Amino acid sequence: MENITIPKHIGIIMDGNGRWAKKRMLPRNMGHKKGAEVFKDITRYCNELGLESVTFYAFSTENWKRPQEEIDGLMKLFKQYLIDAFDYEKENNKVIFLGDKSAFNQELRELMTEIESKTADRTGMKLNLALNYGSRDEIVHACKEIAQKVSEGSMSVDDIDENSFADHLYTKGQPDPDFILRPSGEKRISNFLLWQCAYSEFIYMDVLWPDFTRKDLDSAIAEFNSRNRRFGGV
Ligand code: IPE
Numbered sequence: 574m575e576n577i578t579i580p581k582h583i584g585i586i587m588d589g590n591g592r593w594a595k596k597r598m599l600p601r602n603m604g605h606k607k608g609a610e611v612f613k614d615i616t617r618y619c620n621e622l623g624l625e626s627v628t629f630y631a632f633s634t635e636n637w638k639r640p641q642e643e644i645d646g647l648m649k650l651f652k653q654y655l656i657d658a659f660d661y662e663k664e665n666n667k668v669i670f671l672g673d674k675s676a677f678n679q680e681l682r683e684l685m686t687e688i689e690s691k692t693a694d695r696t697g698m699k700l701n702l703a704l705n706y707g708s709r710d711e712i713v714h715a716c717k718e719i720a721q722k723v724s725e726g727s728m729s730v731d732d733i734d735e736n737s738f739a740d741h742l743y744t745k746g747q748p749d750p751d752f753i754l755r756p757s758g759e760k761r762i763s764n765f766l767l768w769q770c771a772y773s774e775f776i777y778m779d780v781l782w783p784d785f786t787r788k789d790l791d792s793a794i795a796e797f798n799s800r801n802r803r804f805g806g807v
């Protein structure tokens with residue numbers, strides 16, 4: 574990839590696992606299992622490309638509506654991957670969980686906290702995993718934190734601006750996503766990074782996430798490079 578600008582931050586909505594499984598007459602959880610393998614490889618690739626941040630949307634605040642069997646399978650898979658996450662040890666990634674951890678069981682919550690603290694001082698790519706993440710929930714959470722500070726007197730109303738507000742989001746300190754990628758053919762944002770995507774490019778692809786390859790990411794980055802971003806200017 575010559576003369577290509579590598580984005581600083583990519584947001585990826587890992588969608589299409591269920592349809593991938595259905596096409597093969599497999600249970601939906603087999604699609605999630607394959608999707609998790611793809612997640613692992615694409616993470617490595619993002620490291621190789623030298624991204625500053627990457628955010629993977631893995632489970633939304635709305636995904637609890639799914640059948641219990643699918644949720645149980647997903648929780649098992651998350652646990653397996655979080656234990657395995659120390660595989661990234663060699664990669665120097667700083668792992669950050671975006672979302673409300675309180676909905677998960679104690680074991681998962683402890684694993685998440687442990688991974689975050691063990692990787693907190695790392696200097697490599699920020700690997701954001703959006704788990705029980707909803708952007709509206711994130712914004713409400715930020716408002717509550719700010720309101721609390723104002724009522725305690727550690728922040729004044731005049732201190733509230735776009736920057737200080739963003740500092741209360743789960744993505745604090747990270748650049749906004751340059752582009753949001755959604756495979757699977759759906760063309761919607763589904764409560765992902767609503768504040769942060771104000772000037773993100775949107776790239777939709779027909780490939781189902783379990784079939785997604787490094788080449789597909791190359792095409793998405795090439796597509797991003799063909800866009801003319803103006804940020805409101807001329
Ligand atoms: C995305 O794949 C994974 C999660 C939301 C957990 P889906 O499970 O939404 O796959 P489709 O959209 O049904 O194909």
Ligand code: IPE
Nearest residue numbers: 586587588630631632633763
């Ligand atoms: C968005 O996908 C959430 C994740 C990929 C984790 P969904 O499959 O839940 O979104 P909708 O229901 O198609 O909007």
Ligand code: MG
Nearest residue numbers: 588589590591
């Ligand atoms: Mg879906």
